[in-house]
Amino acid sequence: MSAVKIDTANKIYARIVEIFTIAGLVIMILGLVLYITGALPAYVKLTDIVKNWNKNTEKFWKSVKGIVPKDYSWILGNLDKADIISVLGVILLPIGVIIAVLCSLAVYAKRFDRILVMAIVVAIIMILAAAGPYIGLRVHH
Amino acid sequence: MRLELNERGALLLIFASLVILFIVAGTAALGTYKIVTLPEWYWPLSLFFLTFAIGVLAPVAGVGGGVIFVPLVSALYPFHVDFVRGTGLVMAFTSAVVAAPRFLREGLASLRIALPACAVATATSIVGAIIGLQITSAFPQGKYYVLIALGVILLFIFFVMMTAKRVEFPKAKDPDPVSRLFNMRGEYFERTLNTIVQYQASRAGLGLLAFAGVGILAGMFGLGAGWANVPVLNLIMSLPLKVSTSTSILIITMTDATAAWIYIASGAIIPLLVVPAVFGMYIGSKIGSKLVLGIRPVIVKYIFLAIMLFAAIMDIYKGLHGLGVV
Numbered sequence: 174m175s176a177v178k179i180d181t182a183n184k185i186y187a188r189i190v191e192i193f194t195i196a197g198l199v200i201m202i203l204g205l206v207l208y209i210t211g212a213l214p215a216y217v218k219l220t221d222i223v224k225n226w227n228k229n230t231e232k233f234w235k236s237v238k239g240i241v242p243k244d245y246s247w248i249l250g251n252l253d254k255a256d257i258i259s260v261l262g263v264i265l266l267p268i269g270v271i272i273a274v275l276c277s278l279a280v281y282a283k284r285f286d287r288i289l290v291m292a293i294v295v296a297i298i299m300i301l302a303a304a305g306p307y308i309g310l311r312v313h314h
Numbered sequence: 315m316r317l318e319l320n321e322r323g324a325l326l327l328i329f330a331s332l333v334i335l336f337i338v339a340g341t342a343a344l345g346t347y348k349i350v351t352l353p354e355w356y357w358p359l360s361l362f363f364l365t366f367a368i369g370v371l372a373p374v375a376g377v378g379g380g381v382i383f384v385p386l387v388s389a390l391y392p393f394h395v396d397f398v399r400g401t402g403l404v405m406a407f408t409s410a411v412v413a414a415p416r417f418l419r420e421g422l423a424s425l426r427i428a429l430p431a432c433a434v435a436t437a438t439s440i441v442g443a444i445i446g447l448q449i450t451s452a453f454p455q456g457k458y459y460v461l462i463a464l465g466v467i468l469l470f471i472f473f474v475m476m477t478a479k480r481v482e483f484p485k486a487k488d489p490d491p492v493s494r495l496f497n498m499r500g501e502y503f504e505r506t507l508n509t510i511v512q513y514q515a516s517r518a519g520l521g522l523l524a525f526a527g528v529g530i531l532a533g534m535f536g537l538g539a540g541w542a543n544v545p546v547l548n549l550i551m552s553l554p555l556k557v558s559t560s561t562s563i564l565i566i567t568m569t570d571a572t573a574a575w576i577y578i579a580s581g582a583i584i585p586l587l588v589v590p591a592v593f594g595m596y597i598g599s600k601i602g603s604k605l606v607l608g609i610r611p612v613i614v615k616y617i618f619l620a621i622m623l624f625a626a627i628m629d630i631y632k633g634l635h636g637l638g639v640v
Binding site: 176177178179180182183184186187188190191193194198201202204205208217219222223226227228229230233234242243244245247248256259260263264266267269270271274277286287288291292294295298299302303305306 | 354392393394395396397400404407408411412414415416418419420421423424425426429430432433436437495496497500501502503510567568570571572573574575576578579580581582583584585586587588589592593596
């Protein structure tokens, strides 16, 4: 088992993804506990969710908050709300992967590895996707 | 003897997760069709158990789990499909980010293989999304025909993998220039054989071309495509089956990290649904990723094939349903 050689970039990617995943999950559950117990105010009331969860996102948000979310402003403007704290936990997962790709990219750059080109392409696509709502790009997969 | 016990235990857990899946889905069906009245809290809570069961199976098969979650929850739960897909994506993403670190440390997955595949698939998924929009506006029913064709292709791959010999350890071929360029190789310790298995991708150029096709389809339908990664890695690039399923999981971490933003920005992520689903998946996939190490590759093959058959039938059904045939 110990004879198996694992690339440093793989180890770094694994560690970073793990750290962000655990942090994201802790924040998600913390937000949900604060939400259900009412310890912090909610952005969308529990009863409103149950009443409207059969509607599409546009109708749902119009019914519960009178808005149609198109970017991250509905999250960034309500960071003190319990349910939004949970959403922040979700956001940590893709952020972790982006940082992990950037770190592996740094490892490849240091040793002039040809796979660096592919790591750069993936990093650019990920960053563009994250910035998508502000630059009009919508990446599906 | 220890091996037998480990594998028996693993199979027992897989069977138990299937039982949980059927109980939870069956109860939801009773509630949806008004045979029994279920309280509102039942729905988010049952997502925990449902995703726990999916979480045990998904890393073994090399899929995120959306392929099981989205059709089941869309059909049996009261949530709108927008929230089902948002929850399904975060759930599949969680399954991947939980399992991938273990696979990377064991040598079962490799960034050297995942990065080129991911670069090609995510880039072409943008092209697919544009094609999908044009098909929808010019030929509204076109997507359903493509969906049926996709189901038929899946059935074809299912039969190829079912009948192909040495799927678990494909015969090593000479690496092609692309494989040599990116040094697409690695090694892992196969516990069931008590030996180190060395692997190197062959026909990587053709494999990347196939990933381009997978990306176009994924973008066209806005779906995850873990089920498509495995045949490309295994059948075309001749990678061992366990390496294929594990590298597929690694690819999913990157493709879902790309796709998640649109769901977050459009408000399709509701913590009341997402958090129970994510935690069920977290616990399930922690178990599932351990099972992969202790079971024989042939069992991985059968679990993957079962999920692939399910995906093929669902695609054909959705296509026929969209055309009003069923």
